[in-house]
Amino acid sequence: MYVIKKKAPKGDMEARKTMAGSVKKIVLAYSGGLDTSVILKWLQETYKAEVVAFIADVGQAEETEPARQKAIDTGACAVYCEDLAEEFAKEYVFPTMRANALYEGTYFLGTSVARPLIAKAQIDVLRKENADAVAHGATGKGNDQVRFELTYYALEPNVTIIAPWRDPKWDLISRTKMIDYAKAHGIPVPVTAKKPYSSDRNLLHISFEGGILEDPWSEPPDDMFLLTTDPRKAPDAPEYVEIDFEEGWPVAVNGERLSPAALMRKLNTFAGNHGVGRVDMVENRFVGMKSRGVYETPGGTVLYAAHRAVESITMDREVMLTRDQMSPKIAQLIYNGFWFSPEMRLMMSMVDKTQENVTGTARVKLYKGSCTIVGRKAPKSLYDAKISTFEEDEGAYQQADAGAFIRLNALRLRVRKNAGL
DSSP states (O other): OEEEEOOOOHHHHHHHHTSTTSOOEEEEEOOSSHHHHHHHHHHHHHHOOEEEEEEEESSOSSOHHHHHHHHHHHTOSEEEEEEOHHHHIIIIIHHHHHTTOOBTTTBOOHHHHHHHHHHHHHHHHHHHHTOSEEEOOOOTTSSHHHHHHHHHHHHSTTOEEEOGGGOTTOOOOSHHHHHHHHHHTTOOOOOOSSSOOEEEEOSSOEEEESGGGGSTTSOOOGGGOSSSOOGGGSOSSOEEEEEEEETTEEEEETTEEOOHHHHHHHHHHHHHHTTOOEEEEEEEOTTSOEEEEEEEOHHHHHHHHHHHHHHHHHSOHHHHHHHHHHHHHHHHHHHHTOTTSHHHHHHHHHHHHHTTTOOEEEEEEEETTEEEEEEEEOTTOOOOHHHHOSSOOTTSSOTTHHHHHHHHHHHHHHHHHHTTO
């Protein structure tokens, strides 16, 4: 983490003093993109307050220095830049993967699972700066406003929240107006007519939405994708990757032990080179509308598949079923912003219990957009070849027992039929 502060001009300080009881210092979740760059200046002008820019590095593979400098140039009184990549992978991505949480069976929750971490770190800055409020750039139509604010309230119940897109004083209700405002205030504009869609990137994924993607019938342009090679142009030879797990936690790739963030980066490179991890879906937002999103999750796609493969030979059938019944609910909680809820803690503690024996290795084949499990092994495997073999089993399994087993399971069916039902 590094922090840059500058002394507020005397005139600004005097202006704040004349506004008794008003917000004097705001901590803004800042990315350096169009929305938050405009909002930083708008907060200063509207609230006559100091604005602290908080930049969270969750592995977006972009230098924070340009964003830091842009925040200072736009008038931030202080800038906090925090490297959260390791914490993001270890405490957020991996637990979500261990829960096998996929929203609506498809979305790996890349944006959803990052928001509570960013909001938590933002609250830490609020306390350090003794600030009066937190602010974010999420719109009133999206999920992120809920994710940010539920976390704020869970960690700081009496916090003051400023959401410009819902503020009656906010009149920059279109991208065009925001771009005009930015130009009028000398703020560089990152959005162009050539690529009129928004994106969010972190260690787990990159998402694209809005603009030309709002037509669910329209195919995403080829040049939009950043993390994955076009499968048609991917290598003609497959690549094999082995991933080791210990109690459900990924710890090594191809025998090399890595930190959580380094492991994710390596898998992103392997899978991305082979075009693995593209998702195009229409999802149900928490606020009630449907939204089209396009995602690239190369490393996450491989990680989920490999983890599931090791589970297949190490988890008891009923334990797996119980965990899998919780998975959609856990995904929904994450998607809707309830990471710090008591029900989330309860279910994740149950997930922890299911993972105690998930230790082993999965071998994955990457080839032209596909991720295929081709091997799995574990020191305490529940797979017994002597029992499951189609060859002679040397008495390990008594096939005659199956008859009574079937008749007992058919009993209620026979009774119903005999009763004329």
